[in-house]
Amino acid sequence: MHDHQHQDQDVASGVTDAEAVVFVCATCGVALTGPLTRLPAVPEAPDYAWWDADEPGPSPATVPSGCYAIETEPYGAPLVVAEVPGPVMPRHGERWNADGKPLVSQGPRGNIVINPGDARDLELRHASPACCGATPDGGMNQLCTCGTLVATLCSDCCLPYELHLAADRVRATRP
Numbered sequence: 001m002h003d004h005q006h007q008d009q010d011v012a013s014g015v016t017d018a019e020a021v022v023f024v025c026a027t028c029g030v031a032l033t034g035p036l037t038r039l040p041a042v043p044e045a046p047d048y049a050w051w052d053a054d055e056p057g058p059s060p061a062t063v064p065s066g067c068y069a070i071e072t073e074p075y076g077a078p079l080v081v082a083e084v085p086g087p088v089m090p091r092h093g094e095r096w097n098a099d100g101k102p103l104v105s106q107g108p109r110g111n112i113v114i115n116p117g118d119a120r121d122l123e124l125r126h127a128s129p130a131c132c133g134a135t136p137d138g139g140m141n142q143l144c145t146c147g148t149l150v151a152t153l154c155s156d157c158c159l160p161y162e163l164h165l166a167a168d169r170v171r172a173t174r175p
Contacts, residue, residue: 022034022173024171027169035066036118038067045162057132058161059161060161062161068112068113068165069112071112073090074107075152076136076139077105077138078107088102089105091162105136112170121145122142125149131157132156133159140169
């Protein structure tokens with residue numbers, strides 16, 4: 001294949017990067033997003049002084065509307081004790097357990113990260129303790145209309161505003 005004809009395959013679906021996809025529930029097939037275009041990587045979370053915000057709520061979204069990216073690092077529950085302190089998850093700060101030991105995610109890799117505003121018909125199942133939104137600490141927290149857990153919303157004011165679709169619970173289709 002010639003280099004100018006080569007396009008990387010999307011890990012979640014087998015469609016090429018240049019094509020827009022719609023993510024659907026792997027259990028029932030209902031559309032969970034509108035058409036989204038792949039970014040080469042998950043962007044850094046925007047700088048946001050959440051402590052200066054007039055009202056509590058989510059920070060600006062990490063992923064622009066109409067786009068998605070694949071998370072290559074572990075994300076979400078379970079959180080386990082780490083040998084060395086560092087970010088508990090990508091774009092998150094350090095986290096410590098009750099004994100003062102650093103924690104790190106051993107959650108799944110390959111999540112599809114989208115702008116939460118691009119999701120359709122998901123219902124919050126539970127939210128880990130936080131002041132004004134959901135955290136990924138308790139694992140998947142978004143239900144499809146069929147009742148299948150399909151995603152993890154991170155929406156607390158001091159965390160990146162992201163929705164992580166579980167790669168093993170969704171599939172990409174052409175619009």
